[in-house]
Amino acid sequence: MAGAELAVEDGPARTAARRMAQAAGLWLDGLDAEQRRVATGPVPADGPSDAERRRWFYTPTDHGGLTFHAQRPAQQRAAMRLVASALSTPAYVTVATIIGLENVLDQTEGFVTRFDRERGRDPGLYYLRVFGEPGERGTWAWRFGGHHVSLNNLVVDGALVATTPCFLGADPAASPLLGGAVNRPLGRMEDLARDLVRSLPPDLAGRAVLLDRAPSDLVTGNRTTVAPGDRVIPLAGIWRDERFPDPGEQTKLQAMSDAIDRAAGLREGDHSAVAYSAEPKGVAAAELDAEQRDLLRALLGTYLDRVPEEVSPSRRYDDAAALDAVHIAWAGPTDPGAPHYYRVQGPRLLIEWDNTQRGANHAHSVWRDPAADFGLDVLARHRAAAHG
Incomplete structure (x- = not known):
């Protein structure tokens, strides 16, 4: 396919x-x-x-x-x-x-x-x-x-x-409902990943946790294509136009962007530690036990099952070898409520999550295919065939 x-x-x-x-x-x-x-x-x-x-x-x-x-x-x-x-x-x-x-x-x-x-x-x-x-x-x-x-x-x-x-x-990311219930639309994406990382023995946890603090946003941002070395884009850079027509509103956005970056507090070496790389960072599923592998499969489902069941790639990870190649990496504390980030990466797979802003109550999640986002691989083949 x-x-x-x-x-x-x-x-x-x-x-x-x-x-x-x-x-x-x-x-x-x-x-x-x-x-x-x-x-x-x-x-x-x-x-x-x-x-x-x-x-x-x-x-x-x-x-x-x-x-x-x-x-x-x-x-x-x-x-x-x-x-x-x-x-x-x-x-x-x-x-x-x-x-x-x-x-x-x-x-x-x-x-x-x-x-x-x-x-x-x-x-x-x-x-x-x-x-x-x-x-x-x-x-x-x-x-x-x-x-x-x-x-x-x-x-x-x-x-x-x-x-x-x-x-x-x-x-x-979490808001109150009547009767003491809580509305968490993306809650399972957070909880399953945290449960998995917290279940790791110390040697694996030491490799899975890349940094003791989290980047302020998705590392690959909203780039059309991802490339090794990609790092967080400041909030003010993720808009259609470079500047708002109203100088006052632009000043407010820039101040918000700067405050988010200051709160994250990443230094140059920290950015390097969590920068995107073609070779997955963290721990491979091949090193996980059966229960941890089940947690990883469930986590994958919260992303891959966004599409209708008949076209979801979730089933491919029923194959042990396919799952073995998937890695998970984390940044930030693993305590609930603390700002955190994680990445799940394998062949034709990139998942990113962050919940860092607004006191770790503002979540982002993305499923990407670094080799074929937007179907660029198919379109390139069509062009090559047309000119072949």
């Missing part, structure tokens, strides 16, 4: 692609000419014309596309039908919850955050765009994103070939 190696069989990838194409067609057919202009982009290709599709964000910036605000209710429903076509039911519930958290975050901040728009925390500012013409022939893609959500899907010749990068975040 090409791209992010989503399925072990071609059939499931085609079934998923047909479901997406039908939903995308229904959404596009319901738009007027101006909406469609904003909602569409060029056919995915291996070249400069595809640059916009490969831009992705997880900050509350312009992700590119048609927002919920710019759609009527029936159009919004059709948009969410397309979003649901790419997700398992638990993942769809999680995405819907994350969008709703914008209202919670707005209250947390006193309903004053603005950034470069009228309302800084806005559940109506999630963006959808389709690239190319949905169908069973040719190449097309679609992207959905807004604060703490980024979904990227590529279909080639009627088969779903890539669904990464796939980002989910939550701010607040």
Whole structure:
């Protein structure tokens, strides 16, 4: 299977692609000419014309596309039908919850955050765009994103070939519900990794924990491609435009970014310790006992099972040899409530998590395929074949 190696069989990838194409067609057919202009982009290709599709964000910036605000209710429903076509039911519930958290975050901040728009925390500012013409022939893609959500899907010749990068975040990561319950949309991603690292014997724990403090964000950030030596991008750098039109809002963002970096307190050597490397850091699953391997498989599921079951790569890790090659690394204390970061890495696999900001109550998580995010491997092969 090409791209992010989503399925072990071609059939499931085609079934998923047909479901997406039908939903995308229904959404596009319901738009007027101006909406469609904003909602569409060029056919995915291996070249400069595809640059916009490969831009992705997880900050509350312009992700590119048609927002919920710019759609009527029936159009919004059709948009969410397309979003649901790419997700398992638990993942769809999680995405819907994350969008709703914008209202919670707005209250947390006193309903004053603005950034470069009228309302800084806005559940109506999630963006959808389709690239190319949905169908069973040719190449097309679609992207959905807004604060703490980024979904990227590529279909080639009627088969779903890539669904990464796939980002989910939550701010607040934990918030109270009536009756003493707690809303933690990404809680299992945190708890399973912590339980695994805390279960390691001292010799393995010493190798798994790269640093006694955590980086302030995902090490690979929102880069289109990852490369050895990549390190944390400051918050102010993860926005569509370099600067806000309003100097006052830009000053506030820069101050927030600087405060986050100061709180992390990483020195040059610390950045080197957690920098991305092609060779995985940490401890390999081959060194884990049976219970720890089960924890790792469960952790992988919280990322790989974001997509529908028939195309999830989770099953590949039922194979002992495939799991053996997966490594886990951690940075920061392992005590609950402390700022922390972890990375899970193996062939065609990169997972990152951080929960460091806002007093370790602001979580980020991403599933990537370093060799094939956005289906770049498939597109490169198509170009080579065309010119071969």
